[in-house]
Amino acid sequence: MNLTSFIKDKFYSNLSLEIFFSRLKLISSKELLLLFFKMLILFSFFTNFSVKSQEIMPEKVYIGNADKGKIVAGQICSACHASDGNSKIPTNPILAGQHSAYLKKQLHNFQVKEGSKKAMRENAVMLGFASTLNDGDIADLAAYYSNQKIIPSYASDKDLALSGELLYKGGDSKNGIPACSSCHGPKGVGIPDQYPRLAGQYAEYTKSTLLAFKKGIRANSKQMMTISHRMSEKQIDAISEYLAGLR
Structure with missing residues (x-):
């Protein structure tokens, strides 16, 4: 018995061979379509999972040498x-x-x-x-x-530095200026990972930095932009002078 006869006798004896194969093709197409959708769903899941995994992956931390x-x-x-x-x-x-x-x-x-x-x-x-x-x-x-040892600058105007000390330690509540020491510490050494060291820095550099914050030229700290915007240039001069001599 050949294959065609076997199929007719065992499975579709009442159908013509042509109808059988047409149904077989139809069934295969449905199965293929179903398989395609299953693969599509799986692909979508794993792609989404991969993207989310990348989103939550922490950035590489470099240990400095x-x-x-x-x-x-x-x-x-x-x-x-x-x-x-x-x-x-x-x-x-x-x-x-x-x-x-x-x-x-x-x-x-x-x-x-x-x-x-x-x-x-x-x-x-x-x-x-x-x-x-x-x-x-x-x-x-x-x-x-x-890790290098600082060779600090110094204040050259004593009176201006004294004025800056009052502002640094007490702020100016009338103009909404907080005491600088509240973030940078009484000795101006700052807080690692949060606030920089200011003590011993050149008055010229500190002044230019505060003015840059005030004018929006330097915009990488909203907190400092807000505070410096409230400061007068005279106050900026005083703070800068005081910090240069702070130890």
């Missing part, structure tokens, strides 16, 4: 900030002894990140240098500079 940071500092940063971070130029900040987290944040903010049209902190000089750094370089630089 101070020795490597010293090399990068010598190649890129030393001309403006000195090899140990104790800048000799009053308009350039002293980086030695600054908190690692703050240094990393600022270097990242100088970079134009993917999807952004500009950096969060705009500075033509720093944009050029920061753009050459990868995440590892930034972590290494932060580790290096944060």
